[in-house]
Amino acid sequence: xxAPSMRGAAPDCAAARAAAATVNAANNDTRTGALWHxxxxxxxxxxxxxxxxxxxTRFAPSPTGYLHIGGVRTALFNWLFARRHxxxxxxxxxxxxxxxxxEEALQPILDGxxxxxxxxxxxxxxxxxxxxxxxxxxxxxxREAVERxxxxxxxxxxxxxxxxxxxxxxxxxxxxxxxIYSRRWMAETPAxxxxxxxxxxxxxxxxxxxxxxxxxxxxxxRGPVEFEWALEQDHVVQRADGTCLxxxxxxxxDHHFRITHVIxxxxxxxxxxxxxxxxxGLGYELPAYAHLPYVAEPGGAEKLSKRKLDTYLQHPxxxxxxxHGARIMEAQGKPVGSASFNPLVVAFYRAVxxxxxxxxxxxxxxxxxxxxxxxxxxTAEMIERFTLERVNKSAASFDPPKLLAFEERxxxxxxxAARAAAAxxxxxxxxALPESPSPADLDRVSLVVGAxxxxxxVAGDILxxxxxxxxxxxxxxxxxxxxxxxxxxxxxxxxxxxxTVLETVDPFDAATLHDVMQRFIAAxxxxxxxxIHAVRVAVTGKAVGFGLFEGLEILGREACLARIDRALARLxxxxxxx
RNA sequence: GUCCCCAUCGUCCAGAGGCCUAGGAUCUAGCCCUUUCAAGGCUAAGACACGGGUUCGAAUCCCGUUGGGGACGCCA
Numbered sequence: 001x002x003a004p005s006m007r008g009a010a011p012d013c014a015a016a017r018a019a020a021a022t023v024n025a026a027n028n029d030t031r032t033g034a035l036w037h038x039x040x041x042x043x044x045x046x047x048x049x050x051x052x053x054x055x056x057t058r059f060a061p062s063p064t065g066y067l068h069i070g071g072v073r074t075a076l077f078n079w080l081f082a083r084r085h086x087x088x089x090x091x092x093x094x095x096x097x098x099x100x101x102x103e104e105a106l107q108p109i110l111d112g113x114x115x116x117x118x119x120x121x122x123x124x125x126x127x128x129x130x131x132x133x134x135x136x137x138x139x140x141x142x143r144e145a146v147e148r149x150x151x152x153x154x155x156x157x158x159x160x161x162x163x164x165x166x167x168x169x170x171x172x173x174x175x176x177x178x179x180i181y182s183r184r185w186m187a188e189t190p191a192x193x194x195x196x197x198x199x200x201x202x203x204x205x206x207x208x209x210x211x212x213x214x215x216x217x218x219x220x221x222r223g224p225v226e227f228e229w230a231l232e233q234d235h236v237v238q239r240a241d242g243t244c245l246x247x248x249x250x251x252x253x254d255h256h257f258r259i260t261h262v263i264x265x266x267x268x269x270x271x272x273x274x275x276x277x278x279x280x281g282l283g284y285e286l287p288a289y290a291h292l293p294y295v296a297e298p299g300g301a302e303k304l305s306k307r308k309l310d311t312y313l314q315h316p317x318x319x320x321x322x323x324h325g326a327r328i329m330e331a332q333g334k335p336v337g338s339a340s341f342n343p344l345v346v347a348f349y350r351a352v353x354x355x356x357x358x359x360x361x362x363x364x365x366x367x368x369x370x371x372x373x374x375x376x377x378x379t380a381e382m383i384e385r386f387t388l389e390r391v392n393k394s395a396a397s398f399d400p401p402k403l404l405a406f407e408e409r410x411x412x413x414x415x416x417a418a419r420a421a422a423a424x425x426x427x428x429x430x431x432a433l434p435e436s437p438s439p440a441d442l443d444r445v446s447l448v449v450g451a452x453x454x455x456x457x458v459a460g461d462i463l464x465x466x467x468x469x470x471x472x473x474x475x476x477x478x479x480x481x482x483x484x485x486x487x488x489x490x491x492x493x494x495x496x497x498x499x500t501v502l503e504t505v506d507p508f509d510a511a512t513l514h515d516v517m518q519r520f521i522a523a524x525x526x527x528x529x530x531x532i533h534a535v536r537v538a539v540t541g542k543a544v545g546f547g548l549f550e551g552l553e554i555l556g557r558e559a560c561l562a563r564i565d566r567a568l569a570r571l572x573x574x575x576x577x578x
Numbered sequence: 579g580u581c582c583c584c585a586u587c588g589u590c591c592a593g594a595g596g597c598c599u600a601g602g603a604u605c606u607a608g609c610c611c612u613u614u615c616a617a618g619g620c621u622a623a624g625a626c627a628c629g630g631g632u633u634c635g636a637a638u639c640c641c642g643u644u645g646g647g648g649a650c651g652c653c654a
Contacts, residue, residue: 064654096653162652172580174579175579204652222583225583231581231650233651238652239652245651245653250654267648268649269583270582301584302646303648365590365591366591369592370592371602373603392591393585395646396589453617457616532613533614546617547614548613549613
C-alpha cells in the first residue's frame, strides 16, 4: 500500500487545523496570513486551557561543546512558548553520531542554559518520565519505527550503491530537474531482496514518498505552506549498518516526548514534509510547526555561522565587540585564541561580564516585538507577552552595538551592590584582589564602580580601573599622556605646589578637593586644564577616567601624595640622566 | 540547476486599506555641558526595492520584475 496523498493538510492534528481550514474555505478570496495567525494562536491558547493538553516544546542541540547565539534564540522562543502556556520545555540531546566525550561537549551547553536562566523540565541531569533524553540511547525505538514503516509500505529496502545513486543524481542535474530516485534497486518482496543480495548488495531503508498530491500544513509563523510530494526524495532513514538518520529519529522522538509544538529555525521548513510523512506513516498525531527566521550575520543577510568568525571580524561593529572582550580576557590572563572565545557563542558574554538578562532581552527582539516601542522585558514580562504570531518572517541580522546598548541599560538599572558584586570576580582573576577580599577591598570596589557609573558597561570593564587596586608604585603610565601633561614645561612645578596643598586638605573628599582646586587655579592664575590633567596622570597613570575628584577621594590622601611623588621622582630621574 | 521563502531608515522592530507629513530603538553627525572619556543632555540626517493592477484611497491586497536567503546528504 502507498501512503495517502495528503491534500488539505494533516487531518489528525489539532482542532486548530480543522477550524483554520474551514475558515480558509469560507474566505478563499481573502486568506490573509494575519487572519490565520490570529485564529491559530487563539486555538493554541484554547488547547492549553480548555482540553487540558499541556504544551510541550523542545530544543535539541547536538553536543558540540558550544551554545551558539542563533541556537539560543531558538531555544528562548521554545522556552517562552512553553512557559507562556504553562507547559514543559524539554532538552533533548541529538547525538545520533556517537560522541567521544559527550560529557565534555554537553556541559558547556547546559552551563549556558543555566547562566541564562532557561530551565528545562525534562532532559539531561533533571531527567523525567520519558528518559533517556539522549538520542543515541534510543536506537531500539528508532529501529522499531523503521520496521513499522517498512511493514506499512511507507518505506522500502533499497539496494542501490552509492555510486548508482550518484549517477542518477548527476543525470538529474544535467536535465535540470530535481533529483528523484528511479527506485530501480527497490526491493519490496523477500524474493527481490534475495536477488539483490545474491549480487552482493546491501540495503538501506528509504522512505517511499508519494508521487502526487501536496503536503500542506499550517506553520504558526509562516501561515499555510504547501509542498509537492512529487518533488520530495526517497530519503534514507536507516543505513545498512542499522543506524538511523536524523529525520527519522527526530520525528519518532518528538512523538515519544509528546512534543506538541515543534519550534525551530526555517532551515528545517523544507524538511518538514518528510517528517510529516514519517509521523503519519507511524500513525502519530502531528505536532504544530513554527519555523523561525534565522539569525543573519552582522551587516549581512546570510545565516550566522560559527565557522565564519574570521569573516565577521572584518565587520567593524563585530570586531569592536570582539576586541572589547579580548581586552577583558587579556587583563585576566586568559587566552583569547580559544574556540569558545567567540562572540557567536554564549560563553563569550559570560566571560566578559554581560548580564544574561540583557542578552536574552536583545535576542527576544531579534525577530519578535510586542509593539512599536516596548523594548525592556523582564523574564516574567517576556513570558506573559510572548506569542508566536508576532514572530517575524524575515531574517534578522545580529547587531553588536544594539546588544551593548541593552547591556548598558541592564547594568545601569542594577543596584550598586549588584554591579560591584559582578565586578569582583574579574578583579580576583586579574590578581588585583585576593581570593577572599577583605571588607575594605569590597568597599573600594563599590566606590570605584559607583564613580565609574555608566562607564561600566559590562562587569569586565572594571579592569579599566585597575590603578585603584594597585600599590602606589606599581601601576603603569600612559607615556603619551605623561609627556604631554607632566614632562611639559612648568607642569612638574605646578604639580609639586598642588601636592603641598593636598597635604592639608580637610576633609579629603571630592567636594572639598574640587574647592581646593578652584582656589589653587585662581591663585596660580591658570586655566584648570593646566593642572588637572597632570594630577590625573600622576595619580592614575592615564589620560582619561571618571571624575578626578572622586578618584582622589577614593585613593585617599596618602596614596595621592605617594603617587604624585612617584611621578615627580620619575621625571627627576629622567632629567638627571639627561 | 530545481523547489521553497523573504523584502519599511545602515541595523533591529512598529504598521492588519484612510489614524502615515511612516513611529520607536540602535548607529551616525552637529551643538551644549564638562577636568578627560567609549560619559551625559539636546537636535538633525536617514526607509516603504521597482513596475503594473484592485480601490474613492495602497507601506498595507493581487500579479510580475529585481534583489536577498534557505533547502536540495547513507550530516545534524
